[in-house]
Amino acid sequence: MTTVVRPHLATLITRERATHAERTAGSRAAYGTADHLFGRVPMTWMNKWAGGYPLYMAAASGNRITDVDGNEYVDFSLGDTASMAGHSPAATVAAVQKRIGVDGGIATMMPTPDAEWVAADLTRRFGLPLWSFSLTATDANRWALRLARAITGRPKIMAFSYSYHGSVDETLAVLGPDGSTLDRPGNVGAPVPLHETTRAAEFNDIASVEAGLAHGDVAVLIMEPAMTNIGIVLPEPGFLAAVERACRAAGTLLLIDETHTISEGPGGCTRAWDLHPDLFVIGKSIGGGVPSGAYGLSAELAARISARDDVDLIDVGGVGGTLSGNPMSTAAMRGTLEHVLTDEAFAHMIGLGTRFREGVEEVFTTYGVPWSVSQLGARVEYRFQSPAPRTGTESAAAHDPELEEYLHLYLSNRGVIITPFHNMALMCPATTAADVDLHTTLFDAAVRELAH
Ligand SMILES: Cc1ncc(COP(=O)(O)O)c(C=O)c1O
Numbered sequence: 001m002t003t004v005v006r007p008h009l010a011t012l013i014t015r016e017r018a019t020h021a022e023r024t025a026g027s028r029a030a031y032g033t034a035d036h037l038f039g040r041v042p043m044t045w046m047n048k049w050a051g052g053y054p055l056y057m058a059a060a061s062g063n064r065i066t067d068v069d070g071n072e073y074v075d076f077s078l079g080d081t082a083s084m085a086g087h088s089p090a091a092t093v094a095a096v097q098k099r100i101g102v103d104g105g106i107a108t109m110m111p112t113p114d115a116e117w118v119a120a121d122l123t124r125r126f127g128l129p130l131w132s133f134s135l136t137a138t139d140a141n142r143w144a145l146r147l148a149r150a151i152t153g154r155p156k157i158m159a160f161s162y163s164y165h166g167s168v169d170e171t172l173a174v175l176g177p178d179g180s181t182l183d184r185p186g187n188v189g190a191p192v193p194l195h196e197t198t199r200a201a202e203f204n205d206i207a208s209v210e211a212g213l214a215h216g217d218v219a220v221l222i223m224e225p226a227m228t229n230i231g232i233v234l235p236e237p238g239f240l241a242a243v244e245r246a247c248r249a250a251g252t253l254l255l256i257d258e259t260h261t262i263s264e265g266p267g268g269c270t271r272a273w274d275l276h277p278d279l280f281v282i283g284k285s286i287g288g289g290v291p292s293g294a295y296g297l298s299a300e301l302a303a304r305i306s307a308r309d310d311v312d313l314i315d316v317g318g319v320g321g322t323l324s325g326n327p328m329s330t331a332a333m334r335g336t337l338e339h340v341l342t343d344e345a346f347a348h349m350i351g352l353g354t355r356f357r358e359g360v361e362e363v364f365t366t367y368g369v370p371w372s373v374s375q376l377g378a379r380v381e382y383r384f385q386s387p388a389p390r391t392g393t394e395s396a397a398a399h400d401p402e403l404e405e406y407l408h409l410y411l412s413n414r415g416v417i418i419t420p421f422h423n424m425a426l427m428c429p430a431t432t433a434a435d436v437d438l439h440t441t442l443f444d445a446a447v448r449e450l451a452h
Helices: 006-023 025-032 044-048 090-103 114-126 137-152 206-213 239-250 268-272 299-306 327-339 343-367 392-397 401-412 433-451
Strands: 057-061 064-067 072-075 130-134 156-160 173-175 181-183 198-201 218-223 253-257 279-283 293-297 372-376 379-383 424-426
Touching: 006 025, 006 401, 006 433, 072 433, 090 327, 114 130, 114 268, 114 279, 114 293, 114 327, 130 137, 130 327, 137 156, 137 218, 137 253, 137 279, 137 293, 137 299, 156 206, 173 198, 173 392, 181 198, 198 206, 206 218, 206 239, 218 239, 239 253, 293 299, 343 372, 343 379, 343 433, 401 433
Parallel strands: 156 198, 156 218, 218 253, 253 279
Antiparallel strands: 057 064, 064 072, 130 293, 173 181, 279 293, 372 379, 379 424
């Protein structure tokens, strides 16, 4: 199959939508009566799920979710990485229960000893010596960008086209064909046009990075070491080292956001690939799904900040968050990092990531499908283009909403969930080889039907 026959695909989608509606009547009814929720969902992105409404969850454990209609799913979405440790991992639950139910104290504006334990473990994993906590990766990124502007005295940041770092206004930019910075299509309520705050560059295009940095006004380059939010776009050999060199040469700080790319290993890409960020951000998974996030500082940057008495980090300054670093969140991070997202768990998850990728590759070969699949440790993603896209702009162009809807519904109607955004699958400690093989079998069947 070299091209998808669209009328045939439309017929398959209609059939899968009907099956979905039949299997998930309870979810449909709950959605239909959610009259007090804006967009009928507690968070508007939940409308991304294929089939016209989200599945309502009744229970979740490990890598299994049961919906309100009693359907059980093998979950490769894992809350879009928030539950990379699996749903309600026992050690996280025990740590939180002890903290809030036995010892007591959810939010006190006082530290607990867990905070230093977690910070030391983040240092062991990622190398940066000093840490602060947030409750989301979005907030950690916002604060890290503010610190970078404060310390460098430069007004702008650099971000890659079609990257995603949370709802951080300055990052929602794309590079125009003439090298200008544009608002990303769909960006909501930007306070000012993006070219005022940002210089966009293209991933895997070092010339675009150097051109933007040459203006001398970029405080910090924020990046994922591999893009994960427009499909996976892996760095080409030498690109990340060239980025580090370009930042150093321009006096621009480097912020690495490993909120998703921690899938590459217990120390993320930073450890696996020997990267040297000045600032580092992580969120989602480290609390096992309990709101948590962190940003790390290099020793040199921390010293620069501490030497400045005009940078107010204690009172009403650029960073904050009354609930950040709260006892519940830090207990959850400690329980998760100490007992769940261990080095051994990563070895298991990455092995399954490889098995998942190989299964998908076999299907491509069997049916001669011109798609690609990329792996980032425990994270795997297929994209409707071959060879795999090498920039965010290329990957955005490979987006195919119809194919996505078909595959997502085909899988979920048969008990497998992948992330509602594009085609990401993530392994957690509870994922098994049989779960991966179930996906391969269903993916094979879905593509076979498409090809005939
Ligand atoms: C790389 C990256 N950074 C930051 C975020 C923001 O995370 P949150 O929405 O939990 O704040 C995301 C969310 O998908 C992400 O992928």
